[in-house]
Amino acid sequence: MARRTQRGFLPALAAALTAGALLAGIASQAAEPPAVAPEGALDPAALAALELEHSRLRDELAAAEARLGVLAEKLYAARLAVTYRGELDPPFRLARVELWLDGALAYAQDFQRPPSVQLLQLFDGHLPPGRHLLEVRVLARGPGEPEGAPPGYLAASGMAVHLRDGAVTRARFEAEQDGDPPDPADLRGETPDGTWDVEIEGSFSTER
Amino acid sequence: MLAACALAGIGLLLQAGLPGGPEAALVRWLGGPAAQARSTGEARPEELAGRLARAETLYLDGAVQATARALGALLLDPRFARLTAGPGFDPARYYLASALAEEGALGRARALLLELLGRQPASDLRGPALRKLTDLTLRSAQFEACLTPLRELKLAPEDADEVAYLQGKALLSLGRPDQAGAPLGRIGPASRLFASARYLLALTALERGDREAAEDELCRLVRRPASGREPFFLSDQAAQAVAHAWLALARLRHERGAFERAIDTYRKVADDPAVGGQARYELAWSLERAGRLQAAAAELEALLARPAPWEDEPAARLLLAYSHLAACRWEQAGALLSADAARLRGLSAALDAQVAGQTPRALPTEVRPWVPQTARERRAEALAADLARSQEALARLRDELLRVRDGAPREAGAAPPEARLSAGLLAQRARAEGLTQRAADLRARLGSAGQAAELEELTQTAARIEAARDRAQAALARLGAGAWARPLAPPAADPARTPLAYLDAELHALAGLAGRAATAARSAGALARAARAEHLRRAAGRVAAWARQAALGEVDVVVGRKQALELEIQNLALGRYPLSSLRELAEAGALDEGLEYWPYDGEGWPDEYE
Numbered sequence: 001m002a003r004r005t006q007r008g009f010l011p012a013l014a015a016a017l018t019a020g021a022l023l024a025g026i027a028s029q030a031a032e033p034p035a036v037a038p039e040g041a042l043d044p045a046a047l048a049a050l051e052l053e054h055s056r057l058r059d060e061l062a063a064a065e066a067r068l069g070v071l072a073e074k075l076y077a078a079r080l081a082v083t084y085r086g087e088l089d090p091p092f093r094l095a096r097v098e099l100w101l102d103g104a105l106a107y108a109q110d111f112q113r114p115p116s117v118q119l120l121q122l123f124d125g126h127l128p129p130g131r132h133l134l135e136v137r138v139l140a141r142g143p144g145e146p147e148g149a150p151p152g153y154l155a156a157s158g159m160a161v162h163l164r165d166g167a168v169t170r171a172r173f174e175a176e177q178d179g180d181p182p183d184p185a186d187l188r189g190e191t192p193d194g195t196w197d198v199e200i201e202g203s204f205s206t207e208r
Numbered sequence: 209m210l211a212a213c214a215l216a217g218i219g220l221l222l223q224a225g226l227p228g229g230p231e232a233a234l235v236r237w238l239g240g241p242a243a244q245a246r247s248t249g250e251a252r253p254e255e256l257a258g259r260l261a262r263a264e265t266l267y268l269d270g271a272v273q274a275t276a277r278a279l280g281a282l283l284l285d286p287r288f289a290r291l292t293a294g295p296g297f298d299p300a301r302y303y304l305a306s307a308l309a310e311e312g313a314l315g316r317a318r319a320l321l322l323e324l325l326g327r328q329p330a331s332d333l334r335g336p337a338l339r340k341l342t343d344l345t346l347r348s349a350q351f352e353a354c355l356t357p358l359r360e361l362k363l364a365p366e367d368a369d370e371v372a373y374l375q376g377k378a379l380l381s382l383g384r385p386d387q388a389g390a391p392l393g394r395i396g397p398a399s400r401l402f403a404s405a406r407y408l409l410a411l412t413a414l415e416r417g418d419r420e421a422a423e424d425e426l427c428r429l430v431r432r433p434a435s436g437r438e439p440f441f442l443s444d445q446a447a448q449a450v451a452h453a454w455l456a457l458a459r460l461r462h463e464r465g466a467f468e469r470a471i472d473t474y475r476k477v478a479d480d481p482a483v484g485g486q487a488r489y490e491l492a493w494s495l496e497r498a499g500r501l502q503a504a505a506a507e508l509e510a511l512l513a514r515p516a517p518w519e520d521e522p523a524a525r526l527l528l529a530y531s532h533l534a535a536c537r538w539e540q541a542g543a544l545l546s547a548d549a550a551r552l553r554g555l556s557a558a559l560d561a562q563v564a565g566q567t568p569r570a571l572p573t574e575v576r577p578w579v580p581q582t583a584r585e586r587r588a589e590a591l592a593a594d595l596a597r598s599q600e601a602l603a604r605l606r607d608e609l610l611r612v613r614d615g616a617p618r619e620a621g622a623a624p625p626e627a628r629l630s631a632g633l634l635a636q637r638a639r640a641e642g643l644t645q646r647a648a649d650l651r652a653r654l655g656s657a658g659q660a661a662e663l664e665e666l667t668q669t670a671a672r673i674e675a676a677r678d679r680a681q682a683a684l685a686r687l688g689a690g691a692w693a694r695p696l697a698p699p700a701a702d703p704a705r706t707p708l709a710y711l712d713a714e715l716h717a718l719a720g721l722a723g724r725a726a727t728a729a730r731s732a733g734a735l736a737r738a739a740r741a742e743h744l745r746r747a748a749g750r751v752a753a754w755a756r757q758a759a760l761g762e763v764d765v766v767v768g769r770k771q772a773l774e775l776e777i778q779n780l781a782l783g784r785y786p787l788s789s790l791r792e793l794a795e796a797g798a799l800d801e802g803l804e805y806w807p808y809d810g811e812g813w814p815d816e817y818e
Contacts, residue, residue, distance in 0.1 A: 067710075
């Protein structure tokens, strides 16, 4: 009975949202770019050329890094190794770990699934003796958080280490986490709440 | 000489012929007495094994930057030259190439992998090297740079599938799908790329309008053996291709009106983490078209209960409203449509103003998940960010080199004024970007309901914020250029212990790189702005379409109510039960399930008359 009264309602929406439009998504993967890009448009050829130039810059940068690496080994007898050990319990999911060394990003790893090990080696290399600043950032996702969006939970810890010539300094960050993030049912309610409690302990030791 | 061999191994001698180049200067210093005095003679195999184990741990734990530096340094070190020249060092070459590829140094990564592939007798890592080369080529789309040298190499028959896939993708990228079929069709079922190749073949069939061939191809891809046992281990990549194949198959079936088959097909991937959400939304469409209105509404309600916003969410809400409308649930349909129409109208007004050039020029947070960036827009944004990181890396290398050149201790006092100024400008730029986003969200909330004076004030404020952001960006660029242009002070380090010639050559080379990086960053910034503008235009178009559909839906609710009322009046006039009463009786179980009761709706009863 109801179908008798619905005639004329769906077509307006259906015309705009038919599977033809859905299939266009498939076909567009191999579609050619327009021959002439409008003014101020995103030019695919320019983008590809710039990506190639950046890749060449990274080649040169990597070569310079390697040269500086061998020089650092010859000049500095101080070595730093940094590890991170973390326990992140469900429903949180580890999304990313970063190490910042003297204000520069020295390690960054995104995780689509939990790592198979709890201990990660973040850095191992020769540096000038003296004071260096380390900062570890741990990013996680709560339940229902989409993979494409930035992770919703962040904890960080930093410390200064003091390197000595002829010695290996081992810095360790150990994280323990507890918390109760809001689940999808909470988020649909009127008064969502949640907790994220992380303790990151940093320590270092020097071995002659 | 040993050092020169090592350098040749990694391909770092590209500029060695240039007098004063950093490579040549470093080789000279490494072979000189100052460096020799710090060494303990030629390295022993155990020492190399220890270094390799450390590098392997770093690589496997994701520390690609440290891996690239450690292994690159190892290849350059003349103490290890004899040990690193042979095939025993191949695993390290492979890890180094992988780390370099992760770092974006694709040319050097490719050179190392091609070296492994060209090794005679064949390296044990030939297979992994070829797969890595395929992956980095697919990611970068630099097909020619890979396929040209591969043609010169004598590859084993089992390697042919990887090369064929690259050829197929290269031809597709050149817009020659008709020629891509041949190499893609050669790929055997044992290849890790088999599923992807068959999926591409289905797409090319679809593009030339051969739906039947496309459907056959997709069916072959998703078909399971009768035993239920997989003939090979399904990699993530293959599983993804199979999931997309199910989705494409379902779309084809929906398109040709086979809704029940489409429903079954969509259900195959309804729980897939990558395509499950899209499949469920489209499944609701098939249910709707098949007339299963209750099921469609239930599917949509379950989808809309997800806490995070998602692509097509507004379209799904519209479809849910129309499901209610089709089932004569006027109240639910009307509530959904009027709420959406008001919200989408406001958003559309704000986006239209932004597209017309008004500030703030940022996409409202609410709209972002509904209209994700295209792959090309994401690439443009990522490139600008990557170039900024490369500029930071260059500045870090310069500071390291200057510190060695000056013999400066780490415990030097406060940060230099340039560093403090740079940190301040970066903070200002980040704050301005945050404020622009907040202004865009506020503008979207005001929509078309805001007072003209309010909107004008917001536009002016956003323009001032964006101007401040541009000033901070320009100041940062000037500060960066100034740091590289500053003449070098006389070195303070001990010239007998420090490779001053190398340091100066390296600083000179890095300054050249910094100039190129700055030029590229400006172009990348313009492309990223173009990408954001394109994204904004696309979002404005889609939101406007949804707003129009919601407004039409509001009209449809009124028309529907009117039609229903007319039928009720006609039925009452004929002495029949009104529809609403019948529904209530049926729901209360007062009517027998087998009872067929069709009130006259004014259009005649052709099946009874004929």
